[in-house]
Amino acid sequence: MLVALTSGARFVKGLLQSASSRYQKLSLIGKALIWFILFFYLCSAAFIVVVTPARIAQFTYDFAQDIRHLSYGYTILIIIMIAVSFPPFIGHTTLLNLFGFTYGLRGFFPAAFGSLAGSAIVFVTLRIMFSKRLRSWTSTNEKWQALEAVIRSRGMPLIILIRVSSFPPWAWSNSLFASIAPVSLFQFFMATWFTLPKVMVYVFVGSRIARLSDGEQRNHMDTQTKIVNGLLVVGGISISVLASSLVYHLMQKEIKRLHDSPSERDELAAEALEAAEEAPLLGSDSLSSP
Incomplete structure (x- = not known):
């Protein structure tokens, strides 16, 4: 279990280092796009809180059933x-x-x-x-x-x-x-x-x-x-x-x-x-x- 947790920590650390390295290499437009995406996710999170997860989940389920049929x-x-x-x-x-x-x-x-x-x-x-x-x-x-x-x-x-x-x-x-x-x-x-x-x-x-x-x-x-x-x-x-x-x-x-x-x-x-x-x-x- 300890080995798995250590491996998981290394995995996350590797992803963070890779993300940081890629971000530094981006142009100004690329960095602006990253911040826009983060802003979009924050707005999405706020939307979920306001509308409530239950209503969103029900809508998604109904839509999935429409596809299924x-x-x-x-x-x-x-x-x-x-x-x-x-x-x-x-x-x-x-x-x-x-x-x-x-x-x-x-x-x-x-x-x-x-x-x-x-x-x-x-x-x-x-x-x-x-x-x-x-x-x-x-x-x-x-x-x-x-x-x-x-x-x-x-x-x-x-x-x-x-x-x-x-x-x-x-x-x-x-x-x-x-x-x-x-x-x-x-x-x-x-x-x-x-x-x-x-x-x-x-x-x-x-x-x-x-x-x-x-x-x-x-x-x-x-x-x-x-x-x-x-x-x-x-x-x-x-x-x-x-x-x-x-x-x-x-x-x-x-x-x-x-x-x-x-x-x-x-x-x-x-x-x-x-x-x-x-x-x-x-x-x-x-x-x-x-």
Whole structure:
């Protein structure tokens, strides 16, 4: 338990350091956008307090039921899932919760399909669109050449470890792998399968939240049932956090091992992993023409 808490603390510290570093690199417009987003979230929090969480939860539940009763409801959510798999969009985790919120545990199958299909489509699209730029960039970047060499030699275990890591986020992880030439579509697709347990957890959490969001269902629940459902939600989130912390810890061990290696190639590869935002498809101008 202590190891898990320590890993969790390191995970949070790493995220904060990464966020601070990225913020300092932003332009004035970028920093203004960050503050606008924070202001938006503060306004959203105030809105929730004024309207009350119960009314918002009921509205969300009713809307989810409207989607559920549509014959093409699955299709709508899958299309949105594919869209948010492209950088710079976010919302993959929220959509996984929405699948569970709308369809219960049955939502796992369309959520898994949308995740697999979306990541594969992003991978192929970015590879085709930026192939010339990718070759040009990697030919002049020693760190990225070293990372490609290490991935080529380590193969699937390292690819899977990077893929299931919580950093970078889903859409940016798709872009990162599209930037690494030695990673084939088949390898990337197979590694993505290892993220499905996490998909299942988020869908499960969404399904439990749905039961607590509907006033009619809540009224028919006794106190013990409400507590059990609440504990299941907290437990699901805790499992996800602990799993992410463990993977992050393993990822840091791999980077440290590369740093400690006498090979200069491994050292450069570790630096490339630590600075993944330098990837040719992850930079601020990544969506500009090649």
